[in-house]
Amino acid sequence: MTKYVAKRILMAALTLFAITFVLFVLIRIMPGNPFPVERMSAEMILQKRLELGLDKPILVQFADYLKMLASGSFGNGTSLYNGAPIKPIMLKCLENSFKIGVISILFGTVVGLFIGIVAAMHRGKFLDGFCTVVSILGVCIPSYVFMIFLQYFFSYKIPFFPYFFDASNFLSSAVMPALSLSLFAISTVSRFTRNEMVEVMNSDYVKLAEAKGLYGWQLMRRHVLRNALIPIVTVIAPLVVDLLTGAMVIEKIYGINGVGKLMVDAIAGQGVDYNYVLALGIVFSALYIAIMLLLDILYGIIDPRIRLAAKEG
């Protein structure tokens, strides 16, 4: 088991390194100037480039960057636009995105499970069809379209929720974005739950349990749901990262100070803010890799076959 975990951690670290490298190189070779040069003379731009070490070979720059990363700061730790330190701003934005992300995940998973279970229990009947339609709609409608729809009806037509995100009124402002974001989670989770449950329900041991006289909710809870949940966790894990790292369009529309909006602004601002884009890219990747790593390890614990396969491989 230790060997399995060590191997996974090493792989994760290597992946993160590779991602950092690719991100770094891509951003450096991108066309465009990192500074809002309108009010800067050629001399000032040159000076700024020298200051930031942009004149050095790209691999040297990368090595410098890794050194700074190791010391805990991103880039030289400041935005290229306004010289403000990145870390506190990024943390604040992560916090906002996290809060909304957590609400939408909890809500999405719970509702998704509920719909999935109802559909599975009534498979082939009207309710099953209805739940399927709901989950397909959820996948098809982009969350931001749903967000605009909600904003129009529940902030504009019926002014119940604030029209823009308001941090001092968090819960009420979080409802619409969280609901829109959870749409995808609801449909994905419900679809998987239904399919997994239907499969488990057709298995021999469930049939045996039924033959023993178990039925209804008891059968579902004891035998079906527990076995169906494992694959569902696999679907939820990447969703968690997606939702935690913010939704760029929704944050932009609703004015949420989250990491998604921060990323968009860093890319499409007056110039590409190298330091921000890299820092955010690395944080997003690290989160994703960490969750996947956790999942891999959990699998190993839950299901010894995976561990064994790794050993043989």
Added chain:
Amino acid sequence: MRKILMFTLLILAAMVTACGGGEEKDSNTLKVMLGSNAVSLDAAQATDSVSFELMADCIDGLTQMDSNGKAIPAIAESYDISEDGKTYTFHLRDAKWANGDEVTAEDFVFAWRRHCLESTKYAYIMGATVACVKNADAVTKKEAAPETLGISAPDSKTLVVELDAPVSFFPSLMCFPAFYPINEKFYNSLEKGTYGTSPETFLSNGAFTLTEYLPGTSNIRLQKNNSYWNAQNISLENLQYQVVSSSDNALTAFKNGTLNLVAINGNQVENVKNDADLSKNLKIIPTGLLQYLSFNQDAKNHHGGALANVNLRLAISNAIDRESLVNNYVTNGAQATYTAIPINFAPNAETGRFFAEDQKQFSDVVSFDVEKARRFFDAAKAELGKDIFDLDIIYANDSGDTVIKVAQAIKSQVEENLPGVILNLQPMPKAEYLDRVTTNSYDIAITNWAPDYDDPMTFLTLWTTEGSEISEHWSNLDYDRIITECTTGDLAANYNERWSAMYDAEEILLRNAVIAPLYTNASAVLISENVKGVDFHSVAIERVFKNVK
């Protein structure tokens, strides 16, 4: 199952109960839309009007603008000018920073020196082309000690500024954020690079203090500063800013009362005019922003430098129907412009007439006249020995669709009126656009410039040999000479002669068609009827909220 159901219901219930009420109705709060993020609250970092507006809300400089844009006293209660116009002595009033410290003359000395020492984006404004503060350029280039900069504080309430040449608009220049004071003690107590990045790291001495702000975030909140020297005349208690990137979203937010002041785009103006309720709220605000075509005149540029030929430039400039551009494509109240200085800007101190009020004075070289354009074009074809001109026209497409429509209109007008000219439209993100301009890989750029201070020189210095290193690549010694005379030379002291010399400079510029002016932009805003006293300006600080009643 029951547990899951209960949990779901619980979450829903919590959400719904948390939402009751929603909007607080505070009659003394003004909610204003911002079109983009504020880059920074540090005058050394910001170059955008949004940041300037926020700084002006929170900090008073030596002077401030009245509702007509004239400089009136702020921190300086009064000032004396020496006979030669080169020494200003400002007498500061008793004013306090929000932390209780006195605002002193040293605060100004510190802030001004900092611009030169750190050679910030606005170090140039201290120097010979603008404010002419003694030794500013030398200190910026590290050729002189910071103590030699022409600003000193004989005592804490007296500030003496020495200039290399008289600057007629110096008092109005003092409204600009680059000249604002910084509390040195406070600044030095902060971690490097954090000044102005949060309410805790920013200190105001002005009408409002910051209560909620992070660089790049969408909501900014300010509240009345009770220790402001003029606090008894400030009636607005809260000022809230909301960054809204889509004007459709802004319009809806205005309609349902979420925002009291929003900017709308040209497409929406027509709809709003037809709406009986909304049209009452519509206001067209003239700005000082000049939209123009910048011709790359470097003979070595990537298309063989055809635009180094003056007749080709004149042909293009005269083939554009500017009236049609503003009436059919921009539609936000912008005015067609035939001068290098935009229209609603730089009034003469004596007559009060705007510098560019007479739009016809250069009509023989800048107009819409197809026949004339073709004559210029024939001359260009003869001189260059070719009939087909393939030119790239570049523009940034990430700041709304107006420029996209304008580019398309220019292409169709020029190609129709000058058969043989082909304009290749090249929209691109702003970062790439700026890169193309600085690396000299374009033929024509659609660009704009907004004035930093209330004098034609804020535009004219763009096209000196030194200034045009970045764009146009045009150099004219006569032009350079006039600009030098007007800024640091003999004409600096003579208001009227300087004024007419600036027309001479503008004439050289337009006869050579260095640029093709297109229009002076306007901004269409919707403002709630009960909001009175918002001052709009075409220079430096676009909106001032101090006088809101």
